[in-house]
Amino acid sequence: MSSLPPEILARRDRAKDWFEALQTRICAELERLDAEAPPELYPEPAGQFQMKPWTRETGVGGGIGAFFKGRLFEKAAVHSSAALAKFSPEMAATMPGADKDPSYVSASISLIVHPRSPRVPTVHMNTRFLSTAESWFGGGADLTPMLDEQRSEEADDAKLFHAAMKGACDPFDPEWHPKYKAWCDEYFYLPHRKETRGVGGIFYDRHNTGDFEKDFAFTRAVGEAFLDVYPKIVRHRMSEPWGEAERQEQLIRRGRYVEFNLLYDRGTMFGLKAGGNIETILSSMPPMVAWS
Numbered sequence: 184m185s186s187l188p189p190e191i192l193a194r195r196d197r198a199k200d201w202f203e204a205l206q207t208r209i210c211a212e213l214e215r216l217d218a219e220a221p222p223e224l225y226p227e228p229a230g231q232f233q234m235k236p237w238t239r240e241t242g243v244g245g246g247i248g249a250f251f252k253g254r255l256f257e258k259a260a261v262h263s264s265a266a267l268a269k270f271s272p273e274m275a276a277t278m279p280g281a282d283k284d285p286s287y288v289s290a291s292i293s294l295i296v297h298p299r300s301p302r303v304p305t306v307h308m309n310t311r312f313l314s315t316a317e318s319w320f321g322g323g324a325d326l327t328p329m330l331d332e333q334r335s336e337e338a339d340d341a342k343l344f345h346a347a348m349k350g351a352c353d354p355f356d357p358e359w360h361p362k363y364k365a366w367c368d369e370y371f372y373l374p375h376r377k378e379t380r381g382v383g384g385i386f387y388d389r390h391n392t393g394d395f396e397k398d399f400a401f402t403r404a405v406g407e408a409f410l411d412v413y414p415k416i417v418r419h420r421m422s423e424p425w426g427e428a429e430r431q432e433q434l435i436r437r438g439r440y441v442e443f444n445l446l447y448d449r450g451t452m453f454g455l456k457a458g459g460n461i462e463t464i465l466s467s468m469p470p471m472v473a474w475s
Contacts, residue, residue, distance in 0.1 A: 187284070187286055187287075187288060187314065187315075187316075191288060191314045191318060192267075192288060194312065194314070194318065194395060194399075195265065195267075195288040195289070195290050195312060195314065196290075197399070198290040198311075198312035198399065198402075199263070199265040199290035201399075201403060201406075202263045202265075202290055202291060202292035202310070202311075202406075203247065203263045203292075205292055205406045205410070206247065206249060206261050206262070206263045206292055208410060209261050209294060209409075209410055210232045210249050210251075210261050212410060212414055213232075213251060213256060213259055213261070213296065214229070214230070214231060214232060214251075214253075216255060216256070216414060216417050216418070216421070217229045217230050217251075217253040217254060217255045217256055219255075219418070219421075220254055220255035220421050221421070221422050224300070224421075224422070224424060225254035225255050225299065226254070227253075227254040228254065229253055229254060230251055230252050230253025230254065230256065231251070231253075232249045232250065232251045232261070233249070233250045233251070234247055234248070234249050235247070235248040235249075235250065235462070236248075237460045237462075237463070239266060239268065239460075243266070243267040243268065244264070244265045244266035244267055244268065244289075245264065245265070245266075245460075246262060246263050246264030246265060246460065246463065247262065247263050247264075248260070248262050248460060248462060248463040248466070249261040249262060250466065252470075254299065255298060255299060255300070255303070255417075255421055256296055256297065256298055256299065257297050257298060257299040257469075257470050257471070258295075258296075258297040258466075258469065258470040259294070259295065259296045259297065260294060260295050260463070260466035260467065261292070261293075261294040262292065262293050262294070262463045262466070263290075263291065263292050264289070264290070264291050264293075264460070264463070265288075265289065265290040265291075266287070266288065266289045266290075267286075267287075267288050268286075268287060269285040269286050269287070270285040270287060270315075271285075271456070272285070273456075274453075274456055278315055279315065279317045279319070279389065280314075280315035280316030280317035281315040281316070283315075283316045284315065284316055285315075286315065287313060287314060287315045288312075288313070288314050289311060289312065289313045289314075290311065290312050291309060291310065291311035291312070291322075292308075292309060292310055292311075292406070293308070293309035293311075293450070293463075294306075294307065294308050294309065295307050295466065295467040296413070297437070297469045297470060298417070298421075300420065300421060300423070300425055301329045301330055301425050301429040301430055301432060301433035302329075302330070302420045302421075302423040302425050302429070303416070303417055303420045303421055304326050304327055304328040304329065304333065304340055304381070304416060304420075305326075305327040305328075305329065305381070305437075305440065305469075306324070306325070306326055306327070306409075306413050306416075307324065307325055307327070307467070308322070308323070308324035308325075308405075308406070308409045309322045309323070309324075309450065310322030310323075310402045310405055310406055312399075312402070317391070318391060318395070319388070319389045319390055319391040319398075320387075320390045320391070320398050320399070320401070320402045321387055321388035321389060321390060322386075322387065322388075322402065322405065323348075323363065323367060323384060323385040323386035323387055323405065324344075324348065324384045324385060324405060324408075324409045325367055325371055325380070325381055325382075325383055325384035325385075325386070326340065326341065326344045326381050326382050326383070326384055326416075327380055327381030327382070327436070327440060328340060328341070328381060328382060329429075329432060329433035329436045329437070330429060330432055330433070330436075331432070333382075334381070334382060335382070336382055336383075338382070339419075340382075340416050340419075340420070341382040341383075343412060343415065343416060344382070344384060344412055344413075344416065345364070345382075345383070345384070346412075347408040347409070347411060347412035348360065348363075348364070348384050348385045348405070348408060349364075350408060351385075351401070351404040351405045351407070351408035352385065352401070352404075354404070355397060355400070355401045355404070359387075359401075360385065363385035363386055363387045364383060364384070364385055366385070366386045366387065367383045367384050367385050367386035368383045370386045371383065371386070371443065373439060373442060373443055373446075373447070375442075375446075376439060376442070378439070380439060380440065380443050385405070390402075431473065434471055434472055434473035435473050435474065435475045437469040437471070437472045437473070438472045438473055438474040438475070440467075440469060440472075441468060441469065441472055444467050444468065451464060451465075451467070
């Protein structure tokens with residue numbers, strides 16, 4: 184089906200194995216956090232991930248969708264996928280190397296966590312490998328506090344999150360963090376609201392230094408940084424009580440999240456156009472939302 188060289192297929196398989204292993208670890212940690220949450224604030228039973236393997240309708244591949252509904256985390260989703268397929272002519276025109284051959288391979292992990300508590304920030308992370316005649320990595324992680332008092336880069340959660348992403352970037356190139364942090368702020372921006380989605384993080388795409396091992400190691404470092412920092416933020420915040428006014432503020436902020444994902448998010452558009460799984464693609468939507 185593909186004219187891509189065996190070396191590319193082997194790299195895709197390595198990335199796939201890593202993303203699936205990371206998915207398992209992240210799911211286990213989110214379940215652990217949900218079980219740790221104080222029962223006086225979260226009286227419902229702790230949740231467990233529901234794993235749903237799926238198969239692509241076009242090309243070869245599929246993925247594992249992991250869906251969660253718990254007491255601390257109102258909704259979470261941690262998905263992995265891999266593909267061997269061909270781009271449509273419309274998509275091939277936008278992808279480096281696809282003008283020579285529309286065949287591509289991909290592997291990815293993508294997650295969203297919507298906590299029940301307005302005091303605990305929402306978080307998103309994804310990393311991926313994609314190869315046509317050219318190969319690259321992409322992804323990043325960004326934090327979205329729900330309350331205005333936390334929506335500053337000087338707030339404790341934001342500083343901790345940015346330090347973790349900087350720690351993932353700096354061993355590879357100290358210029359990457361300022362570049363990818365600025366790209367994150369630019370990307371997760373709602374022009375019609377004239378505001379960013381959250382406090383940012385990092386965002387990178389078509390990352391290819393010419394050294395696959397270096398780029399793969401960097402992408403793994405982003406995943407490790409996320410798995411280290413987000414549980415720290417959750418444990419710091421999950422015992423804080425909240426009131427109805429804060430819950431309403433959270434629901435309105437979630438509305439901004441929906442607006443970005445449906446109007447501007449390239450990952451959502453790519454997944455829908457590339458024959459991905461609808462349930463996993465749209466699982467980033469919050470469970471309850473309000474608009475203002």
